[in-house]
Amino acid sequence: MKINAKLVSKLRKQRSWTQEELAIASGLNLKTVQRIEKKATASLQSKKALASVFDIDVQDLDHEEKPMTPCPECHSEKIYKFTKTIETNPECLPHMLPKLGSGLTFYSEFVPVVCEDCGYIRYFADEKARSKLSTSKYWELLD
Numbered sequence: 001m002k003i004n005a006k007l008v009s010k011l012r013k014q015r016s017w018t019q020e021e022l023a024i025a026s027g028l029n030l031k032t033v034q035r036i037e038k039k040a041t042a043s044l045q046s047k048k049a050l051a052s053v054f055d056i057d058v059q060d061l062d063h064e065e066k067p068m069t070p071c072p073e074c075h076s077e078k079i080y081k082f083t084k085t086i087e088t089n090p091e092c093l094p095h096m097l098p099k100l101g102s103g104l105t106f107y108s109e110f111v112p113v114v115c116e117d118c119g120y121i122r123y124f125a126d127e128k129a130r131s132k133l134s135t136s137k138y139w140e141l142l143d
């Protein structure tokens with residue numbers, strides 16, 4: 001099955017692990033880790049092992065680049081994505097999704113995507129923030 005190889009490689013590098021060290025930590029063999037990062041396919045068992053070693057949900061490893069066009073707000077095709085990752089002060093993050101904790105996913109690169117026509121900007125909330133939405137008095141569900 002498909003796996004987000006970019007994310008696996010990123011989480012590994014965040015820990016300054018080589019592929020070999022990831023193999024040891026996850027109990028997978030080195031060839032498996034190499035194949036996962038190169039071909040972006042993994043068995044469910046391998047995915048579970050990686051999710052556990054990175055302390056994330058198995059479904060988070062399914063996450064693939066979603067198409068960024070059209071704009072979800074105005075359906076424009078004129079969407080621009082910043083070509084670099086933004087470094088933000090972690091203390092600023094709670095202000096960007098107020099009352100939801102730190103809020104932004106630690107593993108998605110923080111890359112702004114802006115619609116040229118309406119100015120709509122997108123970024124991703126982490127699972128903890130999302131789990132608070134339905135019970136928060138500060139956030140309302142839109143019809």
Ligand SMILES: [Zn+2]
Pocket residue numbers: 071072073074075076115116117118119120
């Ligand atoms: Zn738009």
